[in-house]
Amino acid sequence: MTYLITGGAGYIGSHVVRAMTQAGERVVVLDDLSTGEASRVPEDVPLVIGSTLDGELVGRTIAEHRITGVVHLAAKKQVGESVEKPLHYYRENVHGLTVLLEAVAAAGVRNFLFSSSAAVYGMPDVDLVTEETPCLPMSPYGETKLAGEWLVRAVGKAHGISTACLRYFNVAGAATPELADTGIFNLVPMVFEKLEDGQAPCIFGDAYPTPDGTCIRDYIHVEDLADAHLAAARKLAETSDAGEYGDLTVNIGRGEGVSVREMVDLINEITGRGVAPEVTAPRAGDPARIVASADRIADQLGWKARHDVRDMITSSWQGWRLHRDG
Numbered sequence: 001m002t003y004l005i006t007g008g009a010g011y012i013g014s015h016v017v018r019a020m021t022q023a024g025e026r027v028v029v030l031d032d033l034s035t036g037e038a039s040r041v042p043e044d045v046p047l048v049i050g051s052t053l054d055g056e057l058v059g060r061t062i063a064e065h066r067i068t069g070v071v072h073l074a075a076k077k078q079v080g081e082s083v084e085k086p087l088h089y090y091r092e093n094v095h096g097l098t099v100l101l102e103a104v105a106a107a108g109v110r111n112f113l114f115s116s117s118a119a120v121y122g123m124p125d126v127d128l129v130t131e132e133t134p135c136l137p138m139s140p141y142g143e144t145k146l147a148g149e150w151l152v153r154a155v156g157k158a159h160g161i162s163t164a165c166l167r168y169f170n171v172a173g174a175a176t177p178e179l180a181d182t183g184i185f186n187l188v189p190m191v192f193e194k195l196e197d198g199q200a201p202c203i204f205g206d207a208y209p210t211p212d213g214t215c216i217r218d219y220i221h222v223e224d225l226a227d228a229h230l231a232a233a234r235k236l237a238e239t240s241d242a243g244e245y246g247d248l249t250v251n252i253g254r255g256e257g258v259s260v261r262e263m264v265d266l267i268n269e270i271t272g273r274g275v276a277p278e279v280t281a282p283r284a285g286d287p288a289r290i291v292a293s294a295d296r297i298a299d300q301l302g303w304k305a306r307h308d309v310r311d312m313i314t315s316s317w318q319g320w321r322l323h324r325d326g
Helices: 011-022 055-064 079-084 086-107 140-159 187-196 222-241 260-271 295-301 309-325
Strands: 002-006 026-031 047-049 069-072 111-117 162-168 170-172 202-204 219-221 247-252 278-280
Touching: 002 011, 011 026, 011 222, 026 055, 055 086, 069 086, 069 222, 079 086, 079 140, 086 111, 086 140, 111 140, 111 222, 140 162, 140 247, 162 222, 170 187, 170 222, 170 309, 187 260, 187 309, 202 260, 219 222, 219 309, 222 247, 222 295, 247 295, 260 309
Parallel strands: 002 026, 002 069, 026 047, 069 111, 111 162, 162 247, 170 219, 202 278
Antiparallel strands: none
């Protein structure tokens, strides 16, 4: 198998590249480097610089490298930005996927793995979110991910392409400091930035119906997430090699909830900063609790998360220090 990994120079994508190459898989990366970094891609992995919107480039890349499977991670992913720029998000995430799938179908590629998101669920009022929980996305970003799932499944069924849609929850951590998340968009780096500036970390609301009043989330280590991609890709390969068509949709999470206050307290402990958080107004659209059921991925792929929240914060902090201190 030779896999095309779109978005392979990004935070999550580079970890997927690492997991797959370490497992002996051949990979090629396609990335426009709008948020990715070429330095994240190993020297022995071909890097094609460009967008999934460029159908000619995608088709040529698939042909030249004899691609037999695709792992599609390239996407715009900021919820707030998607509200301000819905046309941009639909163009990048949905039209870009359409162009990619056209090239995949034309080339006879048999396996396609789609990076989805827990954002497809919106604000589910359940203790554990299963794959059967109704999908009611609350942002253009979530909508593009759900529309992407529909498109992937429809094209897979029409062209006999085995497909997998991976809905992952809150990603943190790093396999190595060099691959750590450098963006200030998620809770862990947001708290790091405040602590580095000597400011109080923010907690958005503390009156939710949870034990400590703050939102509860399911955090997954990016290294575990990458291993799940590898497991899903190999499952699809087994299915297509047997001459069968497969369609898989799974959550990727630990099935354990951690509150925002618990996360901030643990970050303070690990970094040695000890700055008390400041509670501010809750953000619109934040569900009180969203925690994954990870039963299906365990049953169908034999996958289970290995890292805990302490691992995530410790490895993230090591990467943060490396990037900030040079």
